[in-house]
Amino acid sequence: MPEINVIEAVRQAMYEEMTRDPEVFLIGEDVGKRGGVFLASEGFLETFGPDRVIDAPLAEDSIAGVSIGAAMRGMRPIAEMQFADFVWPAVNQIIGEAARVHYGTNGQVNVPLVIRSPYGGGVRGGLYHSQSPEAYFAHTPGLKVICPATPYDAKGLLKSAIRDNDPVVFFEHKRTYRAVKGEVPEEEYFLPIGKGEIKKNGAHLSIITYGLMLHYCLEVAEILLSEGIDIEVLDLRTLRPLDQELIVSSVKKTGRAIIVHEDTKALGVGAEVSAIIAEQAFDFLDAPVLRIAGPEVPAMPFATSLEDIFMPNTERIIQAVTQTMAY
Amino acid sequence: MPEINVIEAVRQAMYEEMTRDPEVFLIGEDVGKRGGVFLASEGFLETFGPDRVIDAPLAEDSIAGVSIGAAMRGMRPIAEMQFADFVWPAVNQIIGEAARVHYGTNGQVNVPLVIRSPYGGGVRGGLYHSQSPEAYFAHTPGLKVICPATPYDAKGLLKSAIRDNDPVVFFEHKRTYRAVKGEVPEEEYFLPIGKGEIKKNGAHLSIITYGLMLHYCLEVAEILLSEGIDIEVLDLRTLRPLDQELIVSSVKKTGRAIIVHEDTKALGVGAEVSAIIAEQAFDFLDAPVLRIAGPEVPAMPFATSLEDIFMPNTERIIQAVTQTMAY
Amino acid sequence: MANKRIAKSNKLNGSDLTNEDLLDAYSTMVLLQALDKRIWIMNRQGKAAIVASSQGHEAAQLGSFWALKHHSVNPWFFPYYRDLGIYLAAGINPAELMIGYMAKKGEPLSGARQFPLHGADLSKRIINQSNVVATQVPHAVGSALASKIRGEQIVSITYFGDGASSEGDVHEAMNFASIHKLPVIFLCENNKYAISVPQKLQMAVDDISLRASGYGMPSDVVDGTDFLQVYNATVEAAQRALDGDGPTLIEAKLERFLPHTSDDDDTRYREPEELQLAKQSSDPVAKFKEFLILNKIMTKEQSAQIDERAKAEVNNATNIAESAGQPDGDDFYEHVYATKVE
């Protein structure tokens, strides 16, 4: 199997789906001649033409709103928000509108729209090129929210998202774009939305995570295995709907859980995971469920030294594991 | 002490603060001649003049954005979002901007802004006049978020919010506006932001709640007291920052907890409260922490029969209490 | 597009409509007015939770509808809450509409999940998702984009008020439509108030249509209480759209006869004299009637018959709606998602 990185996985998924289905089109800032600021659509303008690769004006509300309108008519737009930090102007259309269309029309209209956006930090992005806004969307019934961590997951899930009949918010961690490589089959494949995956089996403790942090957690699992701690690493992949079954079954097996994400802690995805465990696996718990998350500051600062303070790291995760195991 | 309702409490708080401080002004749709659609600012235009009671164009993004600009210059705007369902166009300015100004300027600039908005259902508002979007704001470091449930709390907290130097999102449950009455002192008073309150002491189980649901929970507490179940009812009042200490101490005392809110469940405020309990009161728990919340549908439907299905009610709360007590 | 070329006005009546067409349109307008008045009464009786009346807006809604009905291939409509006329003209029957106002079982647009007139009727090609003012405007532009990408000869039209024009949504949508020369019509029903906020506090211009030139888009200001003026302006805009020449902004000036909604009290902010004058000078139904009678297109007897028929139809609709039950809620959890997650 060829090894590719995450941005190439994203590019392939879009390319294949646009080739297959003329109703799929791409819209966003700089997606045309420029090929996207991360080159996710390099060459698309030449291949698919300006009707289906639309360099939008700098106006996210309309990028989302116009896409919704086209999707209401049955088209399958992929709308790119150049950075997740710039999704805010579009929230009225995404959270206010798209999420409620199918329910609000009693099932008559649906919005087969994918909102793609690079998110996350660790790339010297400062307050406004590092945000992790996934929890806002994951709180919203009517949306589906995906945060893949590997090229394989990114491609398989993005293809599913494009064929899905609902609005899907698809966050790609920009630090994984070139840094994370992995094997991807040459044959077409799809991954199910709403399913997490055990990325490493283990017996002693479950780490539940997603996005860039998956790789940190896998590193920790490897480090601690040598010390005799056998960690299970669960990658949520989809944040709405959450794979409650997988979470609960893993924790029932190990009896201990830690949740790790880069987004700030309060009301983050980790809170929901912890609450689910409290509701459904109470009797199986041998220790409190801890959360390792971004600190409660408004966003990740720019200077390297400050960025390092923000970012959860293997050290902090190891400390939480040790604390939980010692409980 | 005179008995007033919640809307009158809001009106008094604004009136007193505007009388005291010429830097406080009110801006929003229909706040002028109309006195606000709920009459929160009835008579203000005549008293304070059109410079300080500004009937804004129908454009929430600028209502927030212009207010932020004025607040950066030291003024103290109260910006009304006519219904919380219409706050979405302003999220870029509130969550994207206001929340990050003080941090992003390294403490040089601050935004003494209050965003007031009626929220919540049970008023035949349908999908777009019933929403409870407080969790989105409560997830945002840099904001303070308040959801008062009584006239006393509404007045004392709104006055504190207006004098606070940070952006405060102040949600008023519209069903409480005229339905909930209570005594309010004639002397000036303030309530601390960030502090919950035990609205009823109890020994057997803690119900943690806020907003309209407080009144349902108090009703349940009274009903079940006659059956020998002594419930403690904790009103969070402020959702960011959460009063973790009060939550934890109550649960440590009772050993059992239920969280009740009207907003949908996943990634709601209840998730965070549950996660806090899991982290800080694990050893004290005698039963799983349950959440009673709005169902995972995009919003509250219009028809009375459908609205009734959405709304948490005393029956559902009683059932959760019984289940938890029986554990 | 040659086969869809729109004839210029060539009739004595000032349009390309036949006199029968005009009578048909007038009958619908009378029915609209009767229905609207009845619904208001039902609100006052506590039977309809909330109403935003179309009274004063009838000609703008029906004039534009008739233009598209006669000249466009399968138009798509993105109306707003005040556009009862669009729904009625599109063929949703008065009883169904009444059921919507009463939030009863069988409500066709949203299953009574939403406020009256919100939701969709795909068979009528109407979508009006939301109460959030102006959000439908980019939707209409997206619909027009879909038509353009697919190469379909379809016009999309969206309706909104003067208030809505202040929202960023409208700016972004107009700009986008004009860049891509999309087949869409922006029809602004300017009744000079956004609830209580008068036009001069909403904008520093008299004509919203002035915005169009900033987007490189043609515009037209019409007397929105005159059926034929709206009709003709919309015909022209539709032709432009079908010719690939892009969007048009039509500003229909008119008056709101009733408070903003049944929850509003307009005496708090509107002078009774102003309103009285508005009703006298700007009643679309009276104007249309006078025109038809003056031009001998309709006799007084015909007019009386039309009134009678409307009354009967509204009575009938009321009876049906009153006897309908509450939605039973069996499908409360349905339609959150179109693609189920296993």
Next chain:
Amino acid sequence: MANKRIAKSNKLNGSDLTNEDLLDAYSTMVLLQALDKRIWIMNRQGKAAIVASSQGHEAAQLGSFWALKHHSVNPWFFPYYRDLGIYLAAGINPAELMIGYMAKKGEPLSGARQFPLHGADLSKRIINQSNVVATQVPHAVGSALASKIRGEQIVSITYFGDGASSEGDVHEAMNFASIHKLPVIFLCENNKYAISVPQKLQMAVDDISLRASGYGMPSDVVDGTDFLQVYNATVEAAQRALDGDGPTLIEAKLERFLPHTSDDDDTRYREPEELQLAKQSSDPVAKFKEFLILNKIMTKEQSAQIDERAKAEVNNATNIAESAGQPDGDDFYEHVYATKVE
């Protein structure tokens, strides 16, 4: 306001500035250019994480700044990421600015929490909170509203690109400012690109200034590479603001000489010939120099001295910045809130 009445151009140099003022402005422009070039080099050396160059925009930034400096009472500035010239002219020294680009300790605007030029310097009355394009525009309007409510004679000015003009923020802010006749200037630095998106895909008009009439606001299109044109237009706008006659939109047409930022590769979307031509015909520094020499306001020797001084100052700044350390992070958790919660 009589005491702040702005004199009409009465000098041979085409403005109300003295020749010394012009030399002063030119020196700043040369320094700006030298600093900007050095910062770009430092990025290429891996020492500055990201740079959005001001090259090509110098006259728009400094011309408008000089106008407000000379004519307004304590202007407030709401610039954007490309406005290095504003910060420099306002008196933040080159070393501090360089420290900003290197995200080092002592960064004056955000404590190196933000991208270069973001944050604030209250002593210079500059606020530029965010990378989110166009969000500063309503902030400037709010600042002007504060001035109006307080009755202060203060002009607020905001800067933004052609790209930003598409955002709803700009529409809503301009509309609001015009309704309330607020003392604010909207200065659009139109370099015809939003990253790679050319103007014709951003809008269907040639002049963004056409938008102004839709808000009932005056506007002006100027050659943004000509210091004096920008200066004079801004003087007029400032006078209008102080007179209580409301906002002005100034569109400064100019060219972006470098890629969008140091992360961009403009060869992917821009013809080298186009860029070459732009640099030849639209270099604000070369133009200003030529003007001063032709009009004998500056000698060649003076010019050379100015260049030398700039070089020395930039060298000095580079040394200081290079030797600065990383922020130590002690205050990482500070300033989340201005009012502490106990």
